[in-house]
Amino acid sequence: MYAFTYQRPSTLADAVAAAQDEDAKLLGGGQTLLPTLKQRLAQPSALVDLSGVAEMKGIKAVDGGLEIGAFTRHAEVAHSDLVKATIPALASLAEGIGDRQVRNMGTMGGSIANADPSADYPSAVVALKATVTTDRRTIAGDDFFTGMFETALEPGEIVKSVRFSTPDKAAYAKFRNPASRYAIVGVFVAKHGAEVRVAVTGAAGSVFRVPAFEAALAANFTAEALNGLSVSADDLNADLHASADYRAHLVTVMAKRAVEAAG
């Protein structure tokens, strides 16, 4: 890796100040950034390590849901009694991210700010009608992800926490890349009263919802309701591991499995 300066602020305000340098990078759990640096694919002037910012940590119950600090590691979400009791699908998603080493380091804020098209959390942010609170504002989960590795965040803007709505029922079903264990297709299905959300990650450049699936499930929340429904393979990702056709097929399969798991 190339040389950089390193800071570890203890308040969000200090972190925001430290991140003003346009070549600075925010360091969450480092599960994407550190390998990138090691491979000399990025050359930031400074790393602003967010692990010392207390106000970005913790999981708490709030009216209608959960608020999870951006610097909460995947393993903490996975093993939190509060998350398991309130939104078990979210704990289960976190337990399926990467491997144990990744889960012990990676953070929720880092994951959503990076907006990897095959990351798991974006599907939960969208399906669980989340709002993302930053150092300066609140962004609706629906507006947060804007493209492949792109978000609504402004330069230097730092995610402070994510607030998820508790659904009536929800589950996440993931088809893993056997090598990287990222999602080739991950489908988060959540039922909020009469509304059903189906959010798909891994299949395209960014997380997307499937209105036809949502309508069918709103009318009849069973896997059979999705029979005969599919997404178009146009604009879906294709790589060594899965063609666009296959991904389109898996979206339906994983959506059905999520509905079955949600019960």
Add this chain to the structure above:
Amino acid sequence: MANPNGVGASVRRLEDPRFLTGRGNYTDDFKRPNMTHLVHVRSPYPHALVKGIDASAALAAPGVVAVLTGADMEADKVGSLPCGWQIHSKDGSPMKEPGHFPLARGRVRYVGDAVAVVIAETKDQARDAAELVVVDYEELPAVTASTRAVTAEAPQVHDEAPGNLCYDWHLGDKAAVDAAFAQAAHVATIDLVNNRLVPNAMEPRAALGEYDPSNGEYTLTTTSQNPHVIRLLMGAFVLGIPEHKLRVVAPDVGGGFGSKIFHYGEEAVVTWAAKKIGRPVKWTADRSESFLTDAHGRDHVSHAEMAMDQDGHFLALRVSTLANLGAYLSTFAPSIPTYLYATLLAGQYKTPAIYAEVKAVFTNTAPVDAYRGAGRPEACYLIERLVDIAAGVAGLDRAEIRRRNFIPASAMPYQTPVALQYDSGDFAKNLDIALPLVDYDGFAARKAASKAKGKLRGIGFSTYIEACGIAPSNVAGALGARAGLYECAEVRFHPTGSVTVFTGSHSHGQGHETTFAQLVAERFGVPIENVEIVHGDTAKIPFGMGTYGSRSLAVGGSALVKAMDKVERKAKKIAAHMLEAAETDIEVKDGRFTVAGTDKSLGIGDIALQAYVPHNFPLDELEPGLDEQAFYDPKNFTYPNGCHVCEVEIDPDTGVTQVVAFSAVDDFGNVINPLIVEGQVHGGIVQGIGQALLENCVYDDESGQLLTGSYMDYCMPRADDVPSFTVRYHEDQPCTHNPLGVKGCGEAGTIGASAAVMNAVVDALSAFGVTHLDMPATPEKVWRAIQNATPALAAE
């Protein structure tokens, strides 16, 4: 068993505490005063002319000591990396052997080909400066696929190898095969690819070169499976350093799987550069470099046909294979698709006539050489897939067609039509043990239960045989080997009765420090903790050919037995003198030397002390000391064999294949340490499952780039990809020609497993009309096979 740590005991590995507590000493752990760090500048292009190298900016960068190129090596008369095996084509002409230089000279031929090296005070400084070396490349068209390399319009990798052909070789009796096919009642046919693999040893390759101007001695510390071979090849052919001025040390080595047999350019570069700059030079590959430059494995494209009579008896086998050798000949590359592949095509079957043709081609990819199994997995996979297809054609059960064609134990020793002579083996017995073990009769019920869950279940067999401990030297020499294939051992008793064994075998995970110590403990009755096994240093070990091809115990262990024989003979003479008895009256058992019919006896420790403090010693007959050396040249290969049975469940909605059961029944001859044997089998099976379902090295034939250059895309098997294995072995068929009766177990799992898995996958898909899938059977490939099924079948 007299000794609790003797032969047959599952002694826990003596080396493990060192490894498990991080106290191993690997090449990268060595630090020398004034040591420098070397980083390679490697070609980003699969094929290009190197028009110029501008190192001025790199030389001016902080900490840089030197930038060296192929031109510098050429000026110093550094030679080409030699190839250790010469194959002759059908027409008698020798294989094409283009130059293979440690640093490219004017042309690069694969992505990762080394162009220059930067040596600096720190590794980071070397890396920084390497980015400043400006190489002027003129790109040339490239080819990575063997099937395209043989076409008329394919780019030429080497001017001296027209049509990219290294050799066009054959083995067997073509006329007899043609005649048998003319008489056949049934013919089974298959076209298959044996997928290219990246070895992925846990420890990346590394090399540390040193030069001592006071005595002109070089030392190379390197991640090698065979340091003496590296000393010979690098000293004699590349750098021109005589053996007495070159020490090669292979310390703890973290896995090899064959990829660390070969003499690599980096070893020559650090050794040469150490003298040139007058300081020690260390290079350690990063993982990306390992993917690009470790010799890869497999990469065959084959067509095969089996002729049968009306009852499914095999009459003849015809095989045609295209083998990708990569851009240059790695050390043993030419022997892998020939004498380690085609010679195994008889398998366990009495097929009377076999003819194999092998075309080996150059491509713009990393060199391909031995990888765990080396030729034998390719042979086993081809035969065992073809036998399954033959069963379908002949309308026979897949176990039955195997049984019907097995070479019977009573026919041993058995001369195959493809050069080898099997010494022992009872293939029907392996199957007899396996069938109840896996509850073959209950498979239909299990399949029905899977179906009720919406899953497709399949079962597959692989009745494999392989050839280990390649030998004898004179025969291998006649077949093109440019080296001997013996092993050396020295047994040194110390005055107080402890023992040091010096072996030319090399352990890089196999557990020699335990198994070899057990042999000594058993033979002489010494506590196992009093035995030390030393390997991996040309300054300590008399000589050695190293470890590959599952040869350590069969060849290195046999050398150790011979050395122990010599020790015992001398000890007996000493004992006779000390006990004032005739030598013929001395009986030896478990390390005690007793005068027959008396209670007068001595332990080996008493004798060792007298050998070094010879106050009551036959000095007129014997020299003092108790230190003996032996070389052992095997009379034949050994032939481990067995029966692997795999069961898979496929999810038709996703195409995901899960290995739900895997059993191995093996004949490794006698077993010294069952625990280590079982571990070797487990690891081997996992690698075989890896090839069948997960691993695939992919080059983009258009761009020539390695697409699977990291673990993000190259899928190594993990613990949760495999089930618990059921492993059994029997010792009823010991090897008949080595003193231990051992056959070797290091590669068997890998050789047998892939075919068993794929036979199970194809069986599971048979309802959809699928008769073959190429490895790896990835979820999408399996799903597509189901989608492409004929509607009538799919509806069933």
